[in-house]
Amino acid sequence: MEEYVGMDLDKNAGDMISAIIEALQESDERVVADDLGVFIKVRAPGRMELRREAVEDKLGRVWSMDDLQVCMASYFGYIQDWDEDHVIIAWGA
């Protein structure tokens, strides 16, 4: 069984959070989102990739990966790559 990776997102960030979740789910249908009060927990087995362009598509405006730092309250897994285009969280390697 593959272990989950994921992040806790601050609901205050509003449409940004829904865009992030939609972007994640579009690239991987195994991504689930649970409402935990002021946070939403998104998780997926083994690996999760967030692409800036996918979030911009959903938002309909430019978006910077820096904004993820303001709304990502926590994460689990290793951050394997973080740059202006994408973030990958995964176990292993």
Next chain:
Amino acid sequence: MNTKQKYKALTRDLMWEPKSVDMRRMFPLVAVEGIHLKDPSRWEDPFRMTFDQYVRIQSEKDHLHHAIRSAYEVNYGHARVVDGRWFEGVKAFAVAVQPAEYAAHRLMAYIGRNIPIEAIRFATFNQAVDELRHAQIEIKHYADMSKYYDGLHAYSKTNENLWFNTVPKSFFDDALTAGPFEALIAISFSFEYVFTNILFLPFSSSAAAVGDEHFAAMGKSVQSDESRHMALGMAALKMLLEEDDRNVPIVQKWIDKWYWRAYRIFSVISTLVDYYPRIRSISWKRAFEMYVEEQVMGGLFRDLKRYGIRPPRNFEDSVKEKEHYSHATMRILEHYKHANYFRGFTLQTDDYEWLGNEYPNTFKRYYEPFFRKMDDNVMAVAPPGLPAVCAVCQIPCEFPDPDHPERPWTQYAEYNDKTHMFCSPGCKQIFLDEPQKYQQWWWPAESYLNGEFGGSLEEMFKYFGFAPEEANEYYTSRDYHRWIRYREELGLDKRFDPKVVS
């Protein structure tokens, strides 16, 4: 420049090889812990944070936070929470967490000073500034509370002198007197990665549920830095394990020790999750399962197996304790509520109901009778003086053995002709691994008897920075009556109705 180039340009090559001083004299602590490093320069902060970016992101967080804070303050947010006892929990938080933030700032500076790896130095520099910010925005909340309620008017004094503050102090002093790599595993890994989630995520949700918008915003603002702190812990851990096989047993020893140390300091937090909020977002048990058992043990420690790392030594004990932890700790806080500046409180009907439902195996059987007796004032409420505390975690030795909840878990060990007492097997093992260090522990009750706190009970309270009226039970306190009056002024209902709120 893209993110990767910018990170390289702005955080690398900031160090140089000293020509006139020996490197080992400049960084005397790098070698003392037995850690072997081959090429640590390949290590990177996973966030690839640069200074300009750091300043921009952090100022955005501060603006957001202070906007919510000002609105809360001008609208008398304190009077609008669903039950004023919440603030007793915030006071407990003030004892347990704010000193930890400030100490973490010093600790990060210590680590950065003593580990000559640029990426670590830059990440610890950022975190040192973060932790100061946390300490400050938390104090801002107490400053507003202090205009209306007891307990916080001599905050720095209380923070310095209150007997209960030895719990967080001993933890951070322990880390600060360890070598820099141990300190890094202690704080960045055990405290930040394994446990901070439980601190700020459920507690911010509860704050929002009870209506303390300021505290919720503060918790979320703090937590937004935690991802970076967690990343530092994870990256440091992986770096140590990958640099040299000889590091593995050393790191395992630190994980064993600091898991239990961090877990024990979270006992107070368990009451902030299960008891103080009148409306809870989640139980300690469920939060522990989700953040520690599933995410950390199920996820991370399965992954760490390939390095030869196993789960922390006393992990099973913490699992066994999850259905007892908050109740046993609340019982301790109730026992000593006459000597703490955060009050205990009489449980209400809906509290009994919630606790009974969330803890069907333990609450009714082992703890409800105690709280009922407290309600009826059948029991002598205040045991005389200050308690016997654990020689390692400094929490009163009143935890039950989770295998036999009617028996105490208290352990003893002889060292240097002295008997030392511990709250649990976990703390006892920590002591026995480094007895020379822990035999120096400070016992508040002993100091009280030696006159360190003054000659009388009055002087003791003066030394603590608050008056006896500021302690004890909440619903019979002057703070409760004040809260009711503030609500009357604002034309709000006096009492909490669980049905209306949920």
